[in-house]
Amino acid sequence: TLYLKRRTQLLRENTKKELDLNIRKQYLKTRTQILTVKYGNVPDLRSRDPSIRSRAESLYEQPIGSVSLQIGSSSPNSTNRSPKHSRLHSASSFSFLRPRSSSQGSITYEDKNTAIQNTKNLINATQEYESVVPTEDAKASKKLAGNQSIEQYYQFEPVYHVFNQHLKAVKAVKFANEERDRLACCSVDGSISVLRLNPPTVQFVLKGHTNSINDLSWSLTNDLIMSASSDKTIRIWNSVGGSCLRIVNDYWSSETGNSKWQIQVYNTSTGKRIKGGGNKVSGPVKCLTFDINGKILWSGDVKGHIYSFLFDTMTGKIIKSRKITVYENSPITSIASRNWSNREGRNPVLLVNTMRNILSLLRITSPDGNAELKNLYPIWHSKQDIKSTFCPIMSFREGACVVTGSEDLCIYLYNIEKSDENALVNKLQGHSAPVLGVSWNYDESYLASSDSLGMVFIWKRKINDNTDKDDDDQQFVNEIKDVDN
Numbered sequence: 001t002l003y004l005k006r007r008t009q010l011l012r013e014n015t016k017k018e019l020d021l022n023i024r025k026q027y028l029k030t031r032t033q034i035l036t037v038k039y040g041n042v043p044d045l046r047s048r049d050p051s052i053r054s055r056a057e058s059l060y061e062q063p064i065g066s067v068s069l070q071i072g073s074s075s076p077n078s079t080n081r082s083p084k085h086s087r088l089h090s091a092s093s094f095s096f097l098r099p100r101s102s103s104q105g106s107i108t109y110e111d112k113n114t115a116i117q118n119t120k121n122l123i124n125a126t127q128e129y130e131s132v133v134p135t136e137d138a139k140a141s142k143k144l145a146g147n148q149s150i151e152q153y154y155q156f157e158p159v160y161h162v163f164n165q166h167l168k169a170v171k172a173v174k175f176a177n178e179e180r181d182r183l184a185c186c187s188v189d190g191s192i193s194v195l196r197l198n199p200p201t202v203q204f205v206l207k208g209h210t211n212s213i214n215d216l217s218w219s220l221t222n223d224l225i226m227s228a229s230s231d232k233t234i235r236i237w238n239s240v241g242g243s244c245l246r247i248v249n250d251y252w253s254s255e256t257g258n259s260k261w262q263i264q265v266y267n268t269s270t271g272k273r274i275k276g277g278g279n280k281v282s283g284p285v286k287c288l289t290f291d292i293n294g295k296i297l298w299s300g301d302v303k304g305h306i307y308s309f310l311f312d313t314m315t316g317k318i319i320k321s322r323k324i325t326v327y328e329n330s331p332i333t334s335i336a337s338r339n340w341s342n343r344e345g346r347n348p349v350l351l352v353n354t355m356r357n358i359l360s361l362l363r364i365t366s367p368d369g370n371a372e373l374k375n376l377y378p379i380w381h382s383k384q385d386i387k388s389t390f391c392p393i394m395s396f397r398e399g400a401c402v403v404t405g406s407e408d409l410c411i412y413l414y415n416i417e418k419s420d421e422n423a424l425v426n427k428l429q430g431h432s433a434p435v436l437g438v439s440w441n442y443d444e445s446y447l448a449s450s451d452s453l454g455m456v457f458i459w460k461r462k463i464n465d466n467t468d469k470d471d472d473d474q475q476f477v478n479e480i481k482d483v484d485n
Helices: 002-016 021-039 052-057 112-128 139-144 473-484
Strands: 065-068 094-096 132-134 161-163 170-175 182-187 191-197 200-207 213-218 224-229 233-238 244-249 262-267 272-280 285-290 296-301 305-311 318-325 332-338 349-354 358-364 371-378 388-390 401-404 410-415 424-429 435-440 446-451 456-460
Touching: 002 021, 161 191, 161 200, 170 213, 170 446, 182 213, 182 446, 191 213, 191 224, 191 456, 262 285, 262 305, 272 318, 296 332, 305 332, 332 388, 349 388, 358 401, 388 435, 401 435, 410 435
Parallel strands: 065 318, 170 435, 285 332
Antiparallel strands: 094 132, 161 456, 170 182, 182 191, 191 200, 213 224, 224 233, 233 244, 262 272, 285 296, 296 305, 305 318, 332 349, 349 358, 358 371, 388 401, 401 410, 410 424, 435 446, 446 456
């Protein structure tokens, strides 16, 4: 990916020197085809034409619909709308249903027409044989887990540290992207704390909101933090200096989220709402999440409904696509999305907390965000805004885990590849109040949890010291590279 970005930059610079434009066009077209082979086709909604709605809806043969979720069943109209995930894997982790001929994978770039035709053949072949069957010898995955069972892997040391700088409930806690020991948490007292773990330190406290902060998010580069509050504003903070860079007032003068049943897209550079970036749902909104590509937005409301929206990343416009009823009149407090539950998984999934003492796993069944219920996991959840999340490196290991808070003062880790009675991996106890927020750091060495009394607990995962390190390191690196390729 970095190579492609750098190559594109060089091509743009060369274009300014009045070099042959056909070379750049041919390269960009070939690159698009190769990326399509690896990641699959994604609906392109980036047109600026006013007729974007009609053309976006024409991508899908069936009309907008709603569905009530039942285990083991899908929506009546979703038969021919399964998502297409075209990924290439090494033979050590997967074997395809039918072998491909070697000629399908060869592309000669000396002849433009031949290259394009061969690429099209490879795309068609990838889509035709996209289903994969897991094999038993995923050596790199087992090695990364230290040849441990998933239950052994998720064992923890005694509580590493407890932060208690907040006097009221901490509703969300999140680690910075790709950082091991930096995290932030937001509280009902209207403040945000930025924390370090080595050594445990409160770097600074961000103050400015006049009411409860309901959620926060880090920017991709971790230099900004965005917070949403019940004081009807969104604030953007400098995570390094601690200053507030921008205040965005809610257009509908309601609690950000939104309590007037609205979804609204804003330009954070100008603080203004985007025309065509708004839509109405069936009740006050409690949570939002995007898919990994930023093309689909899901919202959860207090009436137990999830709405999916097609999002145009160029214009900021959203088009309502699907309505999914999880449990009628049971508020949805958290939604998290994941494209692959593990390397053997076939479908992207949603993790949903509902105030019905249930954690739900939904299988996404169509490119427009429709979903069906895959499994349920028991927790205590009837009053508080409980959140859950996926374990970040589960795609490198057999099995796939999630972690959630609960009102019984515990933290639950579930293996979503198992049935209800065998799914519980671990149960952490230590909080003296309902656990509201949970977050892993990127390498799963630390788990953070927050509760309704304002405490933030840091849990350190046990590292297996018996794993062979010296003689197998290079072999392990090579195996991981083979799997990733």
